[in-house]
Amino acid sequence: MTAVPVALRRRAEIVAADAASGPLVDTHGRVHRDLRVSLTDRCSLRCTYCMPEQGNEWLARTSILTLDEIEEIARVAAAAGVRTFRLTGGEPLLRRDIVDVVARLAAIEGPAGPVEIAMTTNGIRLPEVLDDLVAAGLSRLNISIDTIRRQRFADLTRRDRLPEVLEGIAAAAASPLRPLKLNAVAMRGVNDDELVDLVQFAVDSGAQMRFIEQMPLDAGHTWDRAQMVTREEILAALSERWRLTPVPGRGGAPAEKWLLDDTAHEVGVIASVTAPFCGDCDRLRLTADGQIRNCLFSMAEYDLIPVLRAGASVVSDGAPIDRAGAIDAVLRASVRGKLPGHAINDPAFLQPQRGMNAIGG
Template sequence: MALATNMRRNACLVTNWLVASGKLNFLSVGFEHASYSIIRKTNGLRIFGDQLEASRTYATSCAKLSDEIQKENSDSNMLVDSFGRMHTYLRISLTERCNLRCQYCMPAEGVDLTSTPKLLTRNEIMRLANLFVSSGVNKIRLTGGEPTIRKDIEDICLELSNLKGLKTLAMTTNGIVLARKLPKLKECGLSAINISLDTLVPAKFEFMTRRKGHEKVMESINAAVDLGYNPVKVNCVIMRGFNDDEICNFVELTREKPINIRFIEFMPFDGNVWNVKKLVPYSEILQTVTKNFVNLTRLGDHPTETAKNFRIDGHQGTVSFITSMTEHFCAGCNRLRLLADGNFKVCLFGPSEVSLRDPLRQGADDNELREIIHAAVRRKKASHAGMFDIAKTANRPMIHIGG
């Protein structure tokens, strides 16, 4: 076991050095296949997987190390799993509540909500966030439910942005109330924004979300652009027969503004009434875009990136594809999730959860909480093949990963 762990660590360090130095300029793992056939180009030389046996399985399983943490003796403080993946990205759900009722996310009557006393307080969120950041997390994304409906959202942003070592504080929101709150949120340190919008047609928006508000979301997108967010990321779940005819209209939003349209493959699950026939695969969405827009150029993606990113000549913004279903990206996963009730998930698609709230409230000190977190990360699987298991956990609404 110790030998295997050292091999993984060494493979991770080699890969990180190659990426950081620019010597490794192509990484590709077909995680959906049984074999890991990797061809790398290093200074013009073709090196085949058999020559890098120790590291080929883990080549894209390692986040690029920053200059501050490239020393091997710091590994024990980092959130590294047994496959060498370094976890630097934490998603914090601030609330289970939402002011929309999207049909693919939850039933019209909503879902059973956790009682308020069982939800994390702001102080508890801050204590746990500080533990994660001190263990190498440098990016936090605030999610929900809908994070902007939490009354203390500005205070949370201000305190989180002041954590030493945190580089990015992001938020994913439906944009309904964002426009009026965003100036203050930016002052409080919110540095990146994702806005969910699945249609540019108001009537479709009302049908899908069971609420009005399309104009408010568009206002929020424009407000984010005006405030200097670059890019303003717009998450769009593509569903056959609903909005697949709007793909090019969404791409047009990138022509004059620094907007990153992120097309997300629809993920059917037991709790929504939308079946797998609604799935429009990445290859089909990409084909639609390439037929209608010339000079689509693939950008270089970070090994931990969940999106395939493209630029179109003459457009200020960019287009991305999140292939949650057809080409999942477990190999490079560096993400963790803290739910509003204090449960900790090391895999966004997996059913396993570990409570951090309970030991915190039972008097656990920071070292004890940190060990619980590290132990959970060490148990993380290489991949999660049962993509729909997430729908079977605690009657939670659908979780998309367009961050």
Template sequence: MEPRLTDPFNRAIEYVRLSVTDRCDLRCTYCLPEGFRNFGEPEHWLTFDEIERVIRAFTELGVRRVRLTGGEPLTRRHLPELAARLGALPQLEDLSLSTNAVRLKKFAPALRQAGVRRVNVSLDSLRPERFAAITGGGKLDKVLAGLAAAKANGLQPVKINMVVMKDVNDDEIEDMVRYCIEQDFTLRLIETMPMGDTGRSASGHYLSLELVRQRLAEKFELLPAVMPGGGPARYVRVAGTELRIGFITPISQHFCATCNRVRLAADGVLYLCLGQDDKVELRPLLRQGADDAELKQALRAAIAHKPERHEFREQPQKIIRFMSQTGG
């Protein structure tokens, strides 16, 4: 058995966030600039064969969780086929999906059959007009239909990801809590991050989730809780219910000390930190005929350069790429 991937700060890498496309069918204000069209070319994306090969190498080095992301992953043609190929890898224990759910009604049955077990859905508002404003014209009813399909097909837990924005949607947090209680969903609240110009613009609406937690504690009894998964959320449970609320706080309380993940972009760039520029390009290696031993060596060499932490507070102008280019 090969030694598992461990970075210079003794963090075991067991989680890969796999972006299959940088394209999205929504235009969320904190993610993509209005009118943005400078997406990568599909011929530059890794093929399904190349993706499977990289993820297989990762699993043989100790990675146990993979999350399919984008952009919007369901815009990538034949995604359930890729999910089935990854789900069949013998050492992969958890295959999940992050989506805006616009297309989830159509794909939920095939994804479940392919081996996807759970989904995270971006949902920043339950008000149709506000949802459309945040997402650049998105239709809330399509997302709600996708959520219903996920539930009906046994994709669970369903986790709702709500980016909390001051003076934009922070007046809906309690409504979202009640909605998730009714639907038996998990709620994850996320602080805005200064990723690209759009993210920095949205950071003007930054709201510390510690303040949100204090506000929720005045209306609900919050008990300590945990949930399985490889992500960074810190959870509480609403007393008298099964609702877990996760707080993802990259700015107010960063979780870098326990970071166990890397991001593989659609074009084969391996990003070692969401908030740093450290990266390794795997596509040239794959297309120049590297064998499996050379691929694994490249992965080990990359992890050896994983930085200790991001610098969103100290250098908010540092990252110019958008979230959709990195993998959500």
């Protein structure tokens, strides 16, 4: 059997007594119940704020986690109290085994019962796979759409595929998946004149629109704070059309929500830059190549590959360490290393080397 690297062995020894014995609580008291699982770093679009059109350095296919490996990690995470698994990318629907991924994860039960499976997608393949995804156990769906103007969409994504995205949204609207959420990154001079139109489109589709402040997560590191449309600007624009009433009880959710007039329709804003919600963050992230990240902006990653590909069990000083215990050890090490916040507004802030497509949303 293969020996475990020293750093991993030490992490396993530190938490061996606590493995699978309690929730994932960091040193700031935050309980982690959400794992974002990136299935691939590849995407069918090339959004300007996410990745270059050409010259992308893709993860080697041999480094991408297999379905068995994803399920193994998910079962350990669920045993430690993770209740929601959100499948992301890149574009998760590019995984040929996406229906099997959903089915295998949806069958997992944790201490609180069955887990919930959510997905964030650009919607392009939804019409052909949505029925199978629902049957497999998909619970919730977020679809990214930054504009409903075809030429603008083509310019922004470098692909003329808006009709396919709209077909995907229509398929989702006709499905039983609720709440259906549409995500848009608000950008100055790009789509900031379309905020009201996007909300109305979401309302007409039976969906909730959520605007996201643009974050420094592009692969080209070209983020410019001046191009970001702030939370206050978004709310001011929407207030010209609707009366906004705050929805209480946000908890650990990333989006603040408001009711539109006296209806049940809602709009959300994820203000990671101007109104960080780090104090209530309950999320971890698993990259497509097996790294655990405790924050979108973390400079550290915790490698699960030595455990996953070391054989039936791993060995420390001649004694076997249970694989589940070793995975649990890595999860807990990541949680313990989580900082109080992402420090975007600190002058010393450094953007992560990975772009959003490689981290997972």
